[in-house]
Amino acid sequence: MPEPLSSGQIAGAVSDVLQSTAFIDMHTHLFQPSLGKLGLWGIDELVTYHYLEAELFRSSTMEPAQYFSLSKRAQADLIWKTLFVDNAPISEATRGVVAVLQAFGLPTASADLTEARRFFESQNLHTHIGNVLQLSGVSDVVMTNDPLDPKEAPLWAARPQADPRFHAVLRLDRILNKWSDHWEILRAQGYSVDESASESAGEVRRFLERWITTMKPVYAACSLPDTFAFPEDSPRGRLLADAVLPVCRQANIPLSLMIGVRYLVNPDLRLAGDASGLADLRALETICRRFPANRFLVSLLSRENQHELCVYARKFRNMMPFGCWWFLNNPSVVEEVTRERVEMLGASFIPQHSDARVLEQLIYKWRNTRRTLAPILTQTYSTLAEDGRPVTKADIEHDVKRMFRGNFTQFAPAAAGR
Ligand code: FIX
Numbered sequence: 210m211p212e213p214l215s216s217g218q219i220a221g222a223v224s225d226v227l228q229s230t231a232f233i234d235m236h237t238h239l240f241q242p243s244l245g246k247l248g249l250w251g252i253d254e255l256v257t258y259h260y261l262e263a264e265l266f267r268s269s270t271m272e273p274a275q276y277f278s279l280s281k282r283a284q285a286d287l288i289w290k291t292l293f294v295d296n297a298p299i300s301e302a303t304r305g306v307v308a309v310l311q312a313f314g315l316p317t318a319s320a321d322l323t324e325a326r327r328f329f330e331s332q333n334l335h336t337h338i339g340n341v342l343q344l345s346g347v348s349d350v351v352m353t354n355d356p357l358d359p360k361e362a363p364l365w366a367a368r369p370q371a372d373p374r375f376h377a378v379l380r381l382d383r384i385l386n387k388w389s390d391h392w393e394i395l396r397a398q399g400y401s402v403d404e405s406a407s408e409s410a411g412e413v414r415r416f417l418e419r420w421i422t423t424m425k426p427v428y429a430a431c432s433l434p435d436t437f438a439f440p441e442d443s444p445r446g447r448l449l450a451d452a453v454l455p456v457c458r459q460a461n462i463p464l465s466l467m468i469g470v471r472y473l474v475n476p477d478l479r480l481a482g483d484a485s486g487l488a489d490l491r492a493l494e495t496i497c498r499r500f501p502a503n504r505f506l507v508s509l510l511s512r513e514n515q516h517e518l519c520v521y522a523r524k525f526r527n528m529m530p531f532g533c534w535w536f537l538n539n540p541s542v543v544e545e546v547t548r549e550r551v552e553m554l555g556a557s558f559i560p561q562h563s564d565a566r567v568l569e570q571l572i573y574k575w576r577n578t579r580r581t582l583a584p585i586l587t588q589t590y591s592t593l594a595e596d597g598r599p600v601t602k603a604d605i606e607h608d609v610k611r612m613f614r615g616n617f618t619q620f621a622p623a624a625a626g627r
């Protein structure tokens with residue numbers, strides 16, 4: 210019988226377990242090396258992350274159009290000067306860049322990016338990926354792969370070499386949210402589909418099956434607006450019910466629903482132009498109830514939707530809440546959301562994903578997650594011990610492994626291959 214921890218030992222045990230458990234990062238925009246230039250890394254990409262672009266325009270008089278006409282290097286120089294030199298990098302996203310520089314022993318308060326550029330330019334990508342995963346405490350990275358992305362789709366046709374550390378995801382935003390812009394592309398590829406998608410379900414199933422064979426995705430995914438409704442008399446409503454969900458059942462993969470985006474509320478900001486909105490979760494309720502044989506990984510963008518999500522997770526075991534997505538990925542909100550999830554769901558949820566778009570972001574996003582979770586888990590186990598149930602290190606290991614590995618591989622067994 211493992212020794213129960215004394216109240217003074219719990220914090221140390223929690224921190225040990227968080228540090229020693231390798232996490233599965235179940236949603237990123239990173240790419241395996243064989244997908245080439247799609248994968249972003251290095252200081253210029255870190256500094257021009259769309260989170261920082263949004264912050265730049267609050268501290269600079271430059272018009273977005275002028276900013277986007279600059280070279281990547283000039284954009285990075287401007288953001289570095291504005292947000293890291295002229296102002297202290299106190300926001301979550303700017304502090305993240307500082308943490309990455311520190312992790313590689315680079316100066317964090319330089320006047321420019323010369324030394325940082327020299328360091329990253331000297332890295333061998335394969336070795337660098339290994340170092341970054343090591344520093345982040347991450348064993349597996351789940352990508353976001355779009356079969357209709359004109360840059361990405363041809364790369365898959367060339368049968369890219371798989372990397373066991375990277376897992377593919379079949380991203381369906383263009384099919385479900387932008388059917389009117391994309392049905393003719395499917396038709397040009399030989400699928401007899403129609404504009405209203407009233408006669409297209411069979412052909413879309415054929416398209417999805419082909420890409421499941423090509424990508425071997427661990428799940429399918431789609432982000433959805435705050436106005437998402439289901440059922441809905443629309444191409445999205447029809448294709449979700451008659452194509453996507455049947456194919457997911459057949460392939461035994463879950464569908465990830467990321468709900469609550471207000472797309473391009475300020476289009477001038479491009480990727481930084483999206484916002485969040487409160488969603489009516491009755492769509493989610495209906496989908497979970499109507500499709501019990503499907504599994505759903507669910508993340509919601511609105512802070513105000515988080516309580517309902519916990520309640521629905523208690524009603525539908527085919528739904529797995531995950532992550533504090535995008536604008537929620539800030540310690541104050543992660544803390545609030547995670548405490549409530551532990552109180553209502555125990556360890557039956559996935560606390561976080563990184564949503565990293567640049568490789569080295571894994572370092573600070575997972576450092577922050579471990580830093581925010583440590584006091585929450587310490588208080589959770591201390592309260593349990595206080596209430597009379599002795600706590601062992603094995604209990605903590607079990608729950609942390611479940612939250613950052615087991616819950617995901619239970620819903621997405623293809624990811625457990627390794
Ligand atoms: O839809 C998504 O996967 C979002 O995460 C992204 O579109 C978003 O731009 C992002 O990078 C959030 O962190």
Ligand code: ZN
Pocket residue numbers: 236237238564
């Ligand atoms: Zn994302």
